[in-house]
Amino acid sequence: MNKLHVLLFLMINLLLPAEGAELKFVTHDFPPFSYESGGTLSGAAIDIVRQTCSEIEISCPIELLPWKRSQFKVRRGHVQAMLVIGWNNKRAQWLSFSPPLLKTQYGFFVNRSNPLDYLSLSDLAGARVGVLESSNTFSHLTKIRQQMIESNLKPISIQGIHDNNLVFKMLDNEGRNIEMIYSNRDVGNTLIVNNNLKNVRYAGPNEELYYYIGFGRKHADKELVERFNNGFMKLQQAGVIQDILAQYNLEGVEPD
Template structure:
């Protein structure tokens, strides 16, 4: 398999010269530990997904700047073609209509979080009936939460602009004594530690989630996507992608 993907990459690079001379612009969001602001570039991004994109682009001899933006703006730029690539993306009908998606690269879980005084033990969506549920959104997380709550009555969903603010609001009791938050587990643990947020605990896990890299159907041809994807698969085959994720304490999805 490794030899096959390397052969594909060599063939594509020799046939398609446009990526060697061109540029693929990527956008992402502040979503630590997956992506976060670069310590050296105020407009740039860092993190394991940025490193994976950089490794693929180095193999293709393509310049791939990555800009950190609010998620709604990042998604709008990818959908209308102003940006060629975007991450982190979950697989959904809306995303696949606008984007070509790589295979899922990193996996995590959606956790359910509450204040220490809240005795909720989460097992199933019905446990959230009668509560305020806070979630970062609009986002993949809020999309999944909406699916989970389809058959649950008397739930108030509160959308918050980013996960840092969401967890601080939860700790401050802004969603009520019985309020809870649904957050990516790796993001929650990272921010609780980094921001020193006290009096929050995990009450259960809602479901697994995995993330891919998306490419704009409006500004990237299928052949260009296939070229990037083949180089990515070669880096998966030689375990370079696994090494990047493991170095950041994250779990590969493959």
């Protein structure tokens, strides 16, 4: 092999992803952030992961599973990362977090027969509230209930539902044992459109927050995670992430 061939060989290998450079991701049905359409995974967070992995030239398979199983697979190290996810203290014990992908809201949805415009906890007194179980919204709603007790307000009753589509259909059908839903605003509005729900509306925000990718602390390669995060921030600085989010009418985060 002459010197030219050696040089070409080295250049090609430098451009190719390192063997075994892979981050495995798991997500769940959470439109507009992640969902399956025509047998293909789509959504704002899916596009962000794919674009970032292309930028840093690593393989990033993504699997869609129920949320409980997604968390189980990250904890056991079957995959290294999950998306999208809100930050809380309990999760921070076993996950490290990417830079924030986007800004969103948690708030309350009601049946259109309910005139409520949510402003304060007193608006919730005694209400039956549905929420996706094993979710960050469930944790936040539990805290809201405790705040109501401490404020001498009649607390809400919480009904955890395993499926977001189901809980919104319940509210559309004149409540069906729930009076409100506590949900991500963007998810709720997407589910209303996708399920053609005519009787559900957003009553107002309770909290603004960011969504992230969570990487398993025990099993994700720290150097590869850092490489991913740096690639994401590079795309964010270039405006690529904001362009992806704009396609889904989602709000980006200003880069540092």
